[in-house]
Amino acid sequence: MAAPDDTTVKFRIRREMGGFRGFVARSWGRWWVKALAAIGVLAAIGAALFWFLFAAGLPSVDTLRTYEPPLPTNVRGIDGTPIHSYARERRVELSYDEYPPLLVRAFLAAEDKTFFEHHGVDYLGIANAAFNNLTTKRRAVGASTITQQVAKNLLIGNATSYTRKIKEAILAYRIEDTLTKQQILELYLNQIALGRNAFGVEAASYAYFGKDLNQLDLAQMAYLAILPKGPSNYDPVRHTQRALDRRAYVLREMLKNGFITQAQHDAARAEPLGTVPRQTPKTETAGSGYFVEEVRRQLLDKFGEDQRAGPYSVYSGGLWVRTSLDNKIQDYAQTALREGLLRFDSGRGWSGPMGHVEFTGTAWQSALLNTNIGLDYADWRAAIVVARSSESADLGFADGSTGTLPRWGAQMPVRGVGGTAFAALKEGDIIAVAPDGESFVLRSVPKISGAFVVEEPQTGRVLAMQGGFDFRIQAFNRATQALRQPGSTIKPIVYAAALEGGMTPASIIVDGPFCVFQGARLGQKCFRNFGNVGGSGSHTMRWGVEQSRNLMTVRAAATTGMPRVVGLMDRIGIGKYPPYLSFALGAGETTVSRMVNAYAILANQGRSHPSSLIDFVQDRHGKVVFPANWRACDRCNAPDWNGKAMPRPVSGGKQIVDAMSAYQMVHIAEGVIQRGTATVLRDLDRPIFGKTGTNTGPTDVWFIGGTPQMIGGLYIGYDTPHSLGGAAQGGTIAAPIFRTFAVKAYEGLDKVPFRAPTGIRMVRIDRASGKPVFGTWPTDDPKAAVIWEAFKPESEPRRAVRRDMIVPDPAAVAAAAAAKARAAQEAQQQQKETRRDSDFLQREGGIY
Numbered sequence: 001m002a003a004p005d006d007t008t009v010k011f012r013i014r015r016e017m018g019g020f021r022g023f024v025a026r027s028w029g030r031w032w033v034k035a036l037a038a039i040g041v042l043a044a045i046g047a048a049l050f051w052f053l054f055a056a057g058l059p060s061v062d063t064l065r066t067y068e069p070p071l072p073t074n075v076r077g078i079d080g081t082p083i084h085s086y087a088r089e090r091r092v093e094l095s096y097d098e099y100p101p102l103l104v105r106a107f108l109a110a111e112d113k114t115f116f117e118h119h120g121v122d123y124l125g126i127a128n129a130a131f132n133n134l135t136t137k138r139r140a141v142g143a144s145t146i147t148q149q150v151a152k153n154l155l156i157g158n159a160t161s162y163t164r165k166i167k168e169a170i171l172a173y174r175i176e177d178t179l180t181k182q183q184i185l186e187l188y189l190n191q192i193a194l195g196r197n198a199f200g201v202e203a204a205s206y207a208y209f210g211k212d213l214n215q216l217d218l219a220q221m222a223y224l225a226i227l228p229k230g231p232s233n234y235d236p237v238r239h240t241q242r243a244l245d246r247r248a249y250v251l252r253e254m255l256k257n258g259f260i261t262q263a264q265h266d267a268a269r270a271e272p273l274g275t276v277p278r279q280t281p282k283t284e285t286a287g288s289g290y291f292v293e294e295v296r297r298q299l300l301d302k303f304g305e306d307q308r309a310g311p312y313s314v315y316s317g318g319l320w321v322r323t324s325l326d327n328k329i330q331d332y333a334q335t336a337l338r339e340g341l342l343r344f345d346s347g348r349g350w351s352g353p354m355g356h357v358e359f360t361g362t363a364w365q366s367a368l369l370n371t372n373i374g375l376d377y378a379d380w381r382a383a384i385v386v387a388r389s390s391e392s393a394d395l396g397f398a399d400g401s402t403g404t405l406p407r408w409g410a411q412m413p414v415r416g417v418g419g420t421a422f423a424a425l426k427e428g429d430i431i432a433v434a435p436d437g438e439s440f441v442l443r444s445v446p447k448i449s450g451a452f453v454v455e456e457p458q459t460g461r462v463l464a465m466q467g468g469f470d471f472r473i474q475a476f477n478r479a480t481q482a483l484r485q486p487g488s489t490i491k492p493i494v495y496a497a498a499l500e501g502g503m504t505p506a507s508i509i510v511d512g513p514f515c516v517f518q519g520a521r522l523g524q525k526c527f528r529n530f531g532n533v534g535g536s537g538s539h540t541m542r543w544g545v546e547q548s549r550n551l552m553t554v555r556a557a558a559t560t561g562m563p564r565v566v567g568l569m570d571r572i573g574i575g576k577y578p579p580y581l582s583f584a585l586g587a588g589e590t591t592v593s594r595m596v597n598a599y600a601i602l603a604n605q606g607r608s609h610p611s612s613l614i615d616f617v618q619d620r621h622g623k624v625v626f627p628a629n630w631r632a633c634d635r636c637n638a639p640d641w642n643g644k645a646m647p648r649p650v651s652g653g654k655q656i657v658d659a660m661s662a663y664q665m666v667h668i669a670e671g672v673i674q675r676g677t678a679t680v681l682r683d684l685d686r687p688i689f690g691k692t693g694t695n696t697g698p699t700d701v702w703f704i705g706g707t708p709q710m711i712g713g714l715y716i717g718y719d720t721p722h723s724l725g726g727a728a729q730g731g732t733i734a735a736p737i738f739r740t741f742a743v744k745a746y747e748g749l750d751k752v753p754f755r756a757p758t759g760i761r762m763v764r765i766d767r768a769s770g771k772p773v774f775g776t777w778p779t780d781d782p783k784a785a786v787i788w789e790a791f792k793p794e795s796e797p798r799r800a801v802r803r804d805m806i807v808p809d810p811a812a813v814a815a816a817a818a819a820k821a822r823a824a825q826e827a828q829q830q831q832k833e834t835r836r837d838s839d840f841l842q843r844e845g846g847i848y
Contacts, residue, residue, distance in 0.1 A: 071318030092202035106225035109253035120172030195231025219268040236275040289471025318620030324461035333464040340737035345446035349415035353429035374472035409441035450716030451478035457600035460609030483589035487693030499661040506770030546676030557584035596713040606657030659757040674782040677731040692730030703734035
C-alpha cells in the first residue's frame with residue numbers, strides 16, 4: 001500500500017481544528033489566556049469564600065420591618081394614673097414624626113452628616129478614618145453610619161473586629177434597600193443607649209433634664225446627640241468640660257451644615273448643660289412600693305421575665321397593666337399604719353441604723369446608692385455618716401448633698417443598750433434624719449412592723465396594700481408574706497360555720513369552763529377567756545362575739561363540729577388547718593390579705609371574689625392578654641344615657657358561705673363596733689362591722705372590718721414575734737389605727753347599710769336573753785335593751801318577753817333619764833300610726 005501524502009494529512013488536521021474548538025485550543029496555548037483564567041478562578045473562589053465568611057448566615061433585615069424594641073411594662077392605678085414601670089432598659093417608643101426636627105439634625109451633625117445621601121456606607125468617611133488610624137497613635141476611630149449602627153445594635157452585636165465591620169456594611173446595604181431613611185432613623189433614635197439606664201432619646205430626655213423631648217431647647221438636644229459616642233465619657237457631673245466641648249462641636253457642625261443659624265448657635269453654646277441629678281423614673285409613685293412589687297411577682301408568674309419567656313415578658317414586652325390601686329386610699333392606709341407604728345414605738349429609744357456600709361475616701365455617695373435604702377415618710381431622709389467628731393457628725397445624701405448632725409440632735413438612748421445614740425454612731429452607718437433649721441436631727445425607724453390591706457368586697461379588688469413602714473428599707477411584704485396568728489379575728493368565721501350549722505344569733509351559749517381530753521400523750525386541755533377572765537354564765541351568741549369570749553367560741557365550735565369549722569376556713573381562703581379546737585381561737589397562721597378577703601366575702605353575702613391587684617393587662621398594641629375571658633363593658637363609659645337599659649357587668653364569684661348566715665354574722669359584728677371591743681369606731685356614725693384580735697403573748701394585735709364599700713384590715717407585731725406588753729389589745733392599738741384611716745377614707749361616701757338577702761327576718765329581741773319582744777321598740781342607744789336581730793325563716797325564738805320583764809342593762813339605766821323625753825315623743829307617734837316590723841325595713845333604705 002502506498003504511503004499517505006504529507007500535504008493531505010496536514011490539511012486534514014488543520015480542517016479538524018477549525019471553528020470554536022480550534023479557537024479555544026489555539027487561545028489556551030497563549031500564556032496571558034491562562035493567566036486570566038487563573039485570576040477568574042481565584043476571584044470565584046474568593047467570592048465564595050467571602051460569602052461563606054461574611055454574608056452567609058447573616059440575619060434577615062426583613063425582621064426590622066416588624067422589629068419591636070424591648071419596652072418597659074407600665075403600671076397604672078385604678079383611675080389610669082401611671083404609678084410604676086418595670087424595666088431594665090428605660091425606653092419610650094416614638095414614631096419619626098414625633099421627633100423634633102432640630103433633634104434629628106443634632107444627631108445627624110454628631111453621627112452621620114451625609115445620612116440622606118449615602119446608601120448605608122460612607123466610603124469617604126471610611127477612608128478618612130483609616131488614614132487617621134494609620135497616621136496617629138490615638139484610639140482607633142470608626143466611620144459607622146447611622147444605618148451601620150442600626151445593623152450593629154439590632155442584628156449582629158458590637159464585638160470589635162474587622163469581620164464585624166464587613167458584616168455591618170453588608171447589612172447596611174440590605175437595610176437601605178428594605179427600609180426608608182425615616183424608618184431607619186426611627187429605629188436608631190428609639191433604641192440607642194444614652195446612659196442613666198435610658199434607651200432612646202425620649203427616655204434620655206427625662207433622665208438628664210426631667211422633662212419630655214418636645215420641651216427641650218437646642219442646647220439640650222445637642223447634649224443628647226453627643227451621648228452615643230459614650231455616655232460615661234460625657235457625664236455632666238464628672239466630665240462637665242468634656243461634655244461642653246463635645247456639645248460645642250455638635251453645634252458647630254449644625255451651623256456648618258445649615259441646620260441652625262448663627263444666632264441659634266451662639267445662644268445654645270452660651271447655655272450651661274442644665275442637667276438634673278439622677279432621679280427616680282417619673283412613673284414610680286412614692287408609697288406604692290409594696291403594691292407594685294406584689295403586682296410584679298404576679299406578672300412574673302404569668303408572663304415570665306425577659307424575651308426568652310415570650311412576647312409578653314415583664315421587662316421587655318411593653319405591657320400596659322391596669323391595677324386596682326387607689327392612690328388616695330393607699331396614702332390613707334400608709335399614713336395610718338405608719339403613725340400607729342411610730343406611736344407604739346415612741347419612747348422606746350433609738351432603734352439603731354437602717355444599715356451599714358464600708359467606703360474609702362470620698363466614695364460615700366456610691367456606697368449609699370448601692371444599698372437602695374431610702375425614705376419617703378414626711379421630711380425624713382436617709383443619710384450616711386461620712387465622718388464624726390466629738391460635737392457633730394457629717395452626713396451625706398443620695399443626691400450628693402451633705403449636712404450636719406449636731407450632738408444635741410441625737411441624744412435619745414439606744415434601745416436595749418443604753419447610752420446616747422450620738423455615741424453609738426459610726427462612719428458608714430445609714431440613718432434616718434429630719435431637717436431642723438440648718439442642721440439635722442436623728443429619727444428612729446420603728447422596730448415594730450405590720451401590714452394594712454383595703455379591699456372592695458363586691459369585686460375583690462385590692463385598693464391599697466402597705467406591707468411595712470417603708471418599702472425601701474425592707475421589701476418584705478407583710479400583707480401577703482407574713483404568716484401570723486389572727487387571734488380573735490377568726491371568730492366571725494367560726495360563728496358563721498355555727499350559723500350554717502343551725503345556730504342563731506340568739507342561741508344561748510355558756511360562758512364557762514370548757515375542757516377537752518386530747519389523748520394520753522397531750523392529756524386534758526382547758527380553755528380560758530382573754531386575760532384569764534372567768535366565766536359569766538349563759539349568753540347569746542351575739543354577746544359572745546361582741547365581748548370576744550373564748551370559752552363561748554370553743555363551745556360553739558365543738559357543738560358545730562371542728563371539721564365543719566376548718567372546712568369553712570379552707571373554703572373562705574384563710575388556710576387549711578386540722579380540726580383542733582385551738583384553731584377556733586386563731587391558732588392557725590394566715591395573712592392579713594387572706595383575712596381581709598374572708599371578711600369581704602361575708603360583707604358580700606357570702607359570695608367570693610379572690611383578692612386581685614390586676615384588673616387587666618394589654619400588650620403594646622392594646623390587645624388584652626389577661627385575664628383570658630376579659631370582656632369590655634359596652635357603653636359603661638358613655639357620656640350620656642341613650643335611653644336603653646343600663647349596661648350591667650356580669651357579677652361573678654362563687655357562693656362560699658350561705659347568704660343568710662353571712663348577713664347574720666355581719667349584723668352581729670356591727671355590734672362589736674356599737675358596744676363591743678371596737679367602740680373606738682362608733683363615732684364614725686355609719687354602718688360598719690368588724691372584729692378585733694389579740695393573740696397569745698400578746699405578739700400581734702389585729703382589726704378587720706369595714707363598710708359595704710370598703711373592707712380593711714391590719715395587724716402590727718414584731719417580725720420576730722415577741723410580746724407587745726400585757727396591756728396590748730386589738731381594741732386599743734389596732735382599732736385606733738383603722739379609725740385614723742377610716743376618718744379620711746370614708747369621708748364623703750354615702751352611709752350605705754349592709755343589705756340583707758331575701759328571706760331574712762328582722763325581729764325585735766331582748767339583747768340579754770335573745771327572746772322576742774313586743775310592746776316596745778329599739779332606739780338609737782347602742783346599749784338599748786331591745787335590738788333588731790336577723791333570723792332565717794322559722795328560726796326566730798318563740799317565747800315572748802313583755803316590756804316589764806326586760807332587765808335593763810346597767811349602762812342603759814344611766815341613760816334612761818336623757819331618753820325619757822324621746823320615748824314620750826315616740827309613744828305619741830305610735831298612737832298616730834300603726835307600726836310594723838316592715839316600717840324598719842323601709843327606714844333602712846330598702847333592706848329586704
